[in-house]
Amino acid sequence: METLLEWRKEFPILDRTVYMISHSLGAMPRGASRRLQEYADIWATRGIRAWEEGWWNMPVEVGGLVGKIIGAGPGEVVMHQNVSICQSIIASCFDWSGKRNKVVSESLNFPTNLYIYHALERLGARLVTVPSEDGISVPVEKMLAAIDEETQLVSISHVIFLSSFIQDVKAIVDRAHEVGAMVVADIYQSAGTVPLNVRELGVDFATGGSVKWLCGGPGAGYLYVRRDLWPQLEPMLTGWMADREPFAFEADAIRYADDAYRFLNGSPNIPGMYAARTGYEIISEIGVENIRKKSMAQTSLLIDVAEEAGFRVNAPRDPQKRGGTVAIDVPNGYEVTKELLRRDFLVDFRPRAGIRVAPHFYSKDEELDLTVREIRKILAAGAQNQPGRASA
Numbered sequence: 153m154e155t156l157l158e159w160r161k162e163f164p165i166l167d168r169t170v171y172m173i174s175h176s177l178g179a180m181p182r183g184a185s186r187r188l189q190e191y192a193d194i195w196a197t198r199g200i201r202a203w204e205e206g207w208w209n210m211p212v213e214v215g216g217l218v219g220k221i222i223g224a225g226p227g228e229v230v231m232h233q234n235v236s237i238c239q240s241i242i243a244s245c246f247d248w249s250g251k252r253n254k255v256v257s258e259s260l261n262f263p264t265n266l267y268i269y270h271a272l273e274r275l276g277a278r279l280v281t282v283p284s285e286d287g288i289s290v291p292v293e294k295m296l297a298a299i300d301e302e303t304q305l306v307s308i309s310h311v312i313f314l315s316s317f318i319q320d321v322k323a324i325v326d327r328a329h330e331v332g333a334m335v336v337a338d339i340y341q342s343a344g345t346v347p348l349n350v351r352e353l354g355v356d357f358a359t360g361g362s363v364k365w366l367c368g369g370p371g372a373g374y375l376y377v378r379r380d381l382w383p384q385l386e387p388m389l390t391g392w393m394a395d396r397e398p399f400a401f402e403a404d405a406i407r408y409a410d411d412a413y414r415f416l417n418g419s420p421n422i423p424g425m426y427a428a429r430t431g432y433e434i435i436s437e438i439g440v441e442n443i444r445k446k447s448m449a450q451t452s453l454l455i456d457v458a459e460e461a462g463f464r465v466n467a468p469r470d471p472q473k474r475g476g477t478v479a480i481d482v483p484n485g486y487e488v489t490k491e492l493l494r495r496d497f498l499v500d501f502r503p504r505a506g507i508r509v510a511p512h513f514y515s516k517d518e519e520l521d522l523t524v525r526e527i528r529k530i531l532a533a534g535a536q537n538q539p540g541r542a543s544a
């Protein structure tokens with residue numbers, strides 16, 4: 153585990169801050185600056201030729217780097233800007249006007265996913281969200297019970313963003329397939345910290361982005377679609393890049409490409425993909441299994457330290473059921489977070505969860521202690537020191 157700390161020199165911000173926010177914005181690797189410079193140089197020197205010299209293929213080529221991390225086959229992942237776009241593309245593949253119009257999700261899913269399926273109610277979809285009883289976990293038996301013959305799509309987060317609870321994706325996929333429904337897993341909070349293999353899980357779609365554990369920065373979301381489903385899926389959210397012959401510029405209806413380009417639409421975010429590559433390469437080189445070992449040990453340590461300090465922790469106790477983040481619930485959590493940021497302790501605050509703290513492969517054990525100590529200092533200096541629910 154100590155050898156992982158050698159990566160610290162590749163992440164300049166780690167010298168200046170206690171960086172505990174990789175669930176929200178992974179630290180920038182040095183290589184990302186070089187890659188952005190490369191993008192600018194190519195644009196400046198190759199001009200329009202850049203498209204055929206690499207830019208056009210980047211959504212699939214860079215998607216291949218993500219594919220290796222999440223267990224997808226070659227050519228099965230395409231890059232988009234973000235999860236919201238990817239979910240909307242998936243939703244646009246289905247007819248919501250018939251009897252099979254139900255979308256099953258969890259109330260703790262990331263809101264963007266729920267907003268999209270709520271909006272789809274205008275086209276006839278029915279969104280059913282399974283509530284959490286403790287604000288941390290999602291009861292798998294309730295998820296399974298909600299999936300029935302009227303279900304078209306099950307949209308779940310692999311790891312819940314608020315509590316870090318890991319859902320039993322395989323059980324949900326098995327149930328969905330039994331009744332003829334498909335499953336999209338949002339793997340944003342797992343890819344890069346919790347090992348996963350989309351093909352072994354059997355999900356029909358997966359989506360996520362690069363901002364967090366993959367250390368790839370904004371603007372590089374990814375979409376995996378199971379290869380054998382491609383011929384039957386024709387997204388309504390589409391564009392010329394999805395056409396079989398985009399450079400024929402035909403004015404009639406789209407003829408979808410046979411490969412994963414059928415899930416693209418307009419011009420992709422080229423600089424976002426340049427910026428993101430280095431993060432993917434580093435995560436692949438280290439291996440998510442190795443990251444996970446360290447993460448499980450450090451999140452356990454963090455929970456111990458936080459509880460010793462008398463703070464309530466909103467995260468599963470079983471490390472097997474917990475992703476990479478620990479939410480520490482203190483009074484005036486929002487204000488405490490603002491003060492932590494001012495003091496160069498980088499964390500965030502979420503209502504109904506608390507101060508989210510996330511070590512990554514580059515974090516030192518002592519930084520966990522320092523973070524909890526700093527929270528105590530801030531509380532002692534100002535706010536009332538009463539452990540309890542977050543206020544906002």
Ligand SMILES: Cc1ncc(COP(=O)(O)O)c(C=O)c1O
Binds near residue numbers: 233234236264361373
């Ligand atoms: C699970 C999950 N999904 C999606 C998002 C973000 O969605 P988008 O890529 O559309 O900004 C986040 C966090 O920002 C998240 O934690």
